[in-house]
Amino acid sequence: MNPLLPTVILMxxxxxxxxxxxxxxxxxxxxxxAFLQDRLGPNRAxxxxxxxxxxxxxxxxxxxxxxxxxxxxxxxxxxxxxxxxCALMAGVVIPWGPDVQIGGQTYYLQLADPDFGIxxxxxxxxxxxxxxxxxxxxxxxxxxxxxxxxASSQVISYELSxxxxxxxxxxxxxxxxxxxIVMQQQGFNWNIWYQPLGFLIFLVTAFAETNRTPFDLxxxxxxxxxxxxxxxxxxxxxFYLFAEYINMFISSAVMAALYFGxxxxxxxxxxxxxxxxxxxxxxxxxxxxxxxxxxIFFFMWVRWTVPRxxxxxxxKLGWKGLLPLSLLNIFLTAAxxxxxxx
Amino acid sequence: MASPSMYxxxxxxKVLDRPRLSWAEKLYLPAVIRGLTITIxxxxxxxxxxxxxEQKRPVPVSYRGLHVLKRDENGAxxxxxxxxxxxxxxxxxxxxxxxERRPGEEHLxxxxxxxxxxxxxxxxxxxxxxxxxxxxxxxxxxxxxxAPAGFDRNDFIYGKDRxxxxxxxxxxxxxxxx
Numbered sequence: 001m002n003p004l005l006p007t008v009i010l011m012x013x014x015x016x017x018x019x020x021x022x023x024x025x026x027x028x029x030x031x032x033x034a035f036l037q038d039r040l041g042p043n044r045a046x047x048x049x050x051x052x053x054x055x056x057x058x059x060x061x062x063x064x065x066x067x068x069x070x071x072x073x074x075x076x077x078x079x080x081x082x083x084x085x086c087a088l089m090a091g092v093v094i095p096w097g098p099d100v101q102i103g104g105q106t107y108y109l110q111l112a113d114p115d116f117g118i119x120x121x122x123x124x125x126x127x128x129x130x131x132x133x134x135x136x137x138x139x140x141x142x143x144x145x146x147x148x149x150x151a152s153s154q155v156i157s158y159e160l161s162x163x164x165x166x167x168x169x170x171x172x173x174x175x176x177x178x179x180x181i182v183m184q185q186q187g188f189n190w191n192i193w194y195q196p197l198g199f200l201i202f203l204v205t206a207f208a209e210t211n212r213t214p215f216d217l218x219x220x221x222x223x224x225x226x227x228x229x230x231x232x233x234x235x236x237x238x239f240y241l242f243a244e245y246i247n248m249f250i251s252s253a254v255m256a257a258l259y260f261g262x263x264x265x266x267x268x269x270x271x272x273x274x275x276x277x278x279x280x281x282x283x284x285x286x287x288x289x290x291x292x293x294x295x296i297f298f299f300m301w302v303r304w305t306v307p308r309x310x311x312x313x314x315x316k317l318g319w320k321g322l323l324p325l326s327l328l329n330i331f332l333t334a335a336x337x338x339x340x341x342x
Numbered sequence: 343m344a345s346p347s348m349y350x351x352x353x354x355x356k357v358l359d360r361p362r363l364s365w366a367e368k369l370y371l372p373a374v375i376r377g378l379t380i381t382i383x384x385x386x387x388x389x390x391x392x393x394x395x396e397q398k399r400p401v402p403v404s405y406r407g408l409h410v411l412k413r414d415e416n417g418a419x420x421x422x423x424x425x426x427x428x429x430x431x432x433x434x435x436x437x438x439x440x441x442e443r444r445p446g447e448e449h450l451x452x453x454x455x456x457x458x459x460x461x462x463x464x465x466x467x468x469x470x471x472x473x474x475x476x477x478x479x480x481x482x483x484x485x486x487x488x489a490p491a492g493f494d495r496n497d498f499i500y501g502k503d504r505x506x507x508x509x510x511x512x513x514x515x516x517x518x519x520x
Contacts, residue, residue, distance in 0.1 A: 032385075036385055038391075039390065301381065302374075304381060305374070
């Protein structure tokens with residue numbers, strides 16, 4: 001058997017899974033929005049509206065494709081592509097489940113495990129904002145440019161606090177590899193118990209990074225029409241919206257892996273001993289997936305609760321609130337580590 | 343009270359005394375959590391949606407829906423094509439053509455003049471019920487039926503076939519050719 005085959009299969013599975021989750025996130029978003037507003041939401045396409053994402057997709061593809069005359073055509077097409085590719089690339093380093101042993105061979109449910117795993121996620125996610133910036137600039141439209149500008153300044157302001165929150169975490173784990181971090185959180189030994197403040201900062205900045213309400217200023221309809229995607233139509237718009245949902249999925253996965261133990265759950269060893277390694281791995285994956293889904297629900301829940309921040313409030317919160325707080329978190333973590341080691 | 347009003351542009355302006363946010367309020371999180379508990383309770387609440395084609399909202403008997411051209415107790419049409427409904431109509435949705443009753447049609451038309459063509463454009467109609475009020479013969483009424491949706495504008499011009507109470511196709515008599 002070709003040694004690359006399991007990796008290729010896993011890659012296709014993860015790709016399909018990411019797409020499926022993003023597809024149904026759009027449906028779940030509409031359903032959650034409706035239920036939180038005492039409505040029923042889309043329920044006509046298929047039983048319970050289950051085919052709604054397909055109908056939406058067909059509609060998107062059938063729409064007329066417009067490229068503004070005065071736009072930069074190449075960059076205009078490139079923008080959504082970058083947003084989509086970067087969103088998909090981040091899933092590579094996430095450990096989706098525990099190792100599986102079949103016939104004396106060990107398979108990792110992770111496509112790659114570089115030593116710099118977390119940094120890779122950060123790098124890819126922050127390249128993703130180039131998609132928004134390039135698309136917004138190439139549209140040659142004031143509103144798009146404003147949206148792109150807001151996106152970039154928001155990412156700069158919030159990525160700093162996010163990185164500092166991660167530094168505090170890395171000080172405890174002593175590793176940047178996602179695999180190591182998840183494996184350290186055996187059973188119920190999750191990082192959230194040691195880094196509650198760090199998690200809070202990470203959570204808030206994750207909302208800003210994924211451009212979700214209350215930090216969805218780049219696409220603020222009331223001020224900027226559609227923000228950076230004002231000029232986009234058809235599937236190029238679909239790519240931007242889709243990339244947002246994939247980002248939401250990935251950041252949920254990262255949060256669940258870094259702070260909520262990934263695939264670990266209390267009593268994992270005894271379950272594994274009872275059902276065998278393959279089923280144990282699958283249950284681990286299911287637990288991880290459940291955590292991700294809960295985070296995605298939380299993203300949606302917050303979106304339909306909290307109103308959008310004003311631009312100056314956003315900057316104030318980022319620089320005057322979260323940045324000192326994350327520095328304080330690093331200081332506290334370092335002090336506690338030194339004190340406990342003595 | 344005197345000093346701030348000096349700078350106001352109008353006498354009706356009201357000066358609000360809004361205190362600055364306290365330190366705890368600036369944390370946002372307590373307020374966000376309070377909001378989240380409110381919205382999560384709505385998740386389980388009974389939904390207000392009425393699933394229209396299957397379910398219908400109950401309406402009062404006096405509800406002004408689609409029009410009906412009434413007949414009298416002998417089954418003859420009450421409308422005499424006087425045109426008062428069309429005159430009263432603020433949306434100019436009603437058009438009609440009058441014809442004279444021929445001998446032997448007494449069981450069909452109550453009086454010697456009747457409307458051979460009577461059309462209401464349901465897209466123009468605002469369902470105000472003025473036609474009802476204007477009619478001296480109690481021939482037209484708005485009844486609690488919803489106007490349906492459609493894809494063709496021409497389908498919304500309702501003729502006698504869809505307005506007349508208990509309409510039967512064989513009752514249509516070709517108009518007199520002159």
